[in-house]
Amino acid sequence: MERVAIIKIENDNVYDAVKKAIEAAEQPDLSSGDTVIVKPNLCAPKPYDSGVITNIEVIKAVCKYLVEEMNVKTFVGDMPIVGWDPKEVYQELRIKEEVEKVGAQFLDFSEEEFIKIEVPDGKKLKSVKILKRAFEVDGIISLPVMKNHFLTGVTLSIKNLKGLIAQDQRTKIHVLGLHEPIVDLFQALKNQIKYAIVDGTYAANQVKPSGPYYGPIEPGEIVKMNLIIAGRDPVAVDAVTSRVMGFDPKKIKIISIAAERCLGEIEDIEVVGEEAKPIKKFKPSFTGRIISFVSRIWASRMLNPLLHPFAKKLYGPQMVTLSKAQKEVGEGKKGTVILVGECDGCGVCVKSCKVNNIQLVDGKPIIGDKCIKCFICVEVCPKSALAIQ
Ligand code: SF4
Numbered sequence: 001m002e003r004v005a006i007i008k009i010e011n012d013n014v015y016d017a018v019k020k021a022i023e024a025a026e027q028p029d030l031s032s033g034d035t036v037i038v039k040p041n042l043c044a045p046k047p048y049d050s051g052v053i054t055n056i057e058v059i060k061a062v063c064k065y066l067v068e069e070m071n072v073k074t075f076v077g078d079m080p081i082v083g084w085d086p087k088e089v090y091q092e093l094r095i096k097e098e099v100e101k102v103g104a105q106f107l108d109f110s111e112e113e114f115i116k117i118e119v120p121d122g123k124k125l126k127s128v129k130i131l132k133r134a135f136e137v138d139g140i141i142s143l144p145v146m147k148n149h150f151l152t153g154v155t156l157s158i159k160n161l162k163g164l165i166a167q168d169q170r171t172k173i174h175v176l177g178l179h180e181p182i183v184d185l186f187q188a189l190k191n192q193i194k195y196a197i198v199d200g201t202y203a204a205n206q207v208k209p210s211g212p213y214y215g216p217i218e219p220g221e222i223v224k225m226n227l228i229i230a231g232r233d234p235v236a237v238d239a240v241t242s243r244v245m246g247f248d249p250k251k252i253k254i255i256s257i258a259a260e261r262c263l264g265e266i267e268d269i270e271v272v273g274e275e276a277k278p279i280k281k282f283k284p285s286f287t288g289r290i291i292s293f294v295s296r297i298w299a300s301r302m303l304n305p306l307l308h309p310f311a312k313k314l315y316g317p318q319m320v321t322l323s324k325a326q327k328e329v330g331e332g333k334k335g336t337v338i339l340v341g342e343c344d345g346c347g348v349c350v351k352s353c354k355v356n357n358i359q360l361v362d363g364k365p366i367i368g369d370k371c372i373k374c375f376i377c378v379e380v381c382p383k384s385a386l387a388i389q
């Protein structure tokens, strides 16, 4: 059984509520000295109490807890929605200065390396360009804001992972239907996602599209929910949060697909703290309903070629046809890892493989069949004993 904590914020003391939630739900599976990326939602330069981006007080509270209570080296980072200049967004949000106040380090994703990985068993996404550091740290903590989304119903800890994908691949995820590709991404990252904490201080309802690429950034209503929801299982955390937002999690495609693929629990959940009952019925805006309808038609095999010119006119050159997207991310990645050189069985490659795909047998590395072709093992082997065939 998975455990999820719903903690009410008393007297605006966000740190207390975050600490209570993490300790009630069980701490993340991280050890002292480990390194972690905290991935909030910094999709656009919006106020921290707009319910559109993760509240800075929650980001700082989570970082303070990881640094002070768990001695975990903490990075914070996200890549805004396509169309926004990341550096302008980071500057406007003053995110670097704020997280450094609590001993964390800001990670400018626009300066980071993105690598193409394979998504074994991906339904729609067979490969994807993703933040390399996501596979170099010991874990990732997804820290979304509680927000309704006109395409996916809610955008919570699983959908929040989309910020780890290279900007030039984001729109391809949309034309591939969004829900399944997002779960494919979650599946590829599963071992690395150690925790999910939902910022429910302010939540955005009836969100309308706006901005350069019509992202979900205009709240029709900002709801002061005053909640922190936390747990080790992102599916369980999203299921419980959806209930609190008045949704049936089985009707939220991203959550139900993830549960069907046994990536997490949607029902057998022990809720501690407040009850997981609807507190407010969140719903899509009128514009959001229209965009959702058009988006489904545009992503359909039959009508995509017809609708693509309009989508490109509306959204710009980033928009590609379904067939082009399938060509780019619908195919796997070439190359396999092989042992070529003198290996002394040091095990560095084993530790570097974040999908636990390497075992040492009689002092020699055996590469398994879950490889995502990140090739980090080849890079880190001190003996250059591994190569890509
Ligand atoms: S890192 Fe290199 S030398 Fe060490 S066990 Fe792996 S293959 Fe062998």
Ligand code: SF4
Pocket: 337, 352, 353, 354, 355, 356, 357, 358, 367, 368, 370, 371, 372, 373, 374, 375, 376, 377, 378
């Ligand atoms: S075996 Fe190597 S290339 Fe494959 S997932 Fe592990 S670290 Fe990456």
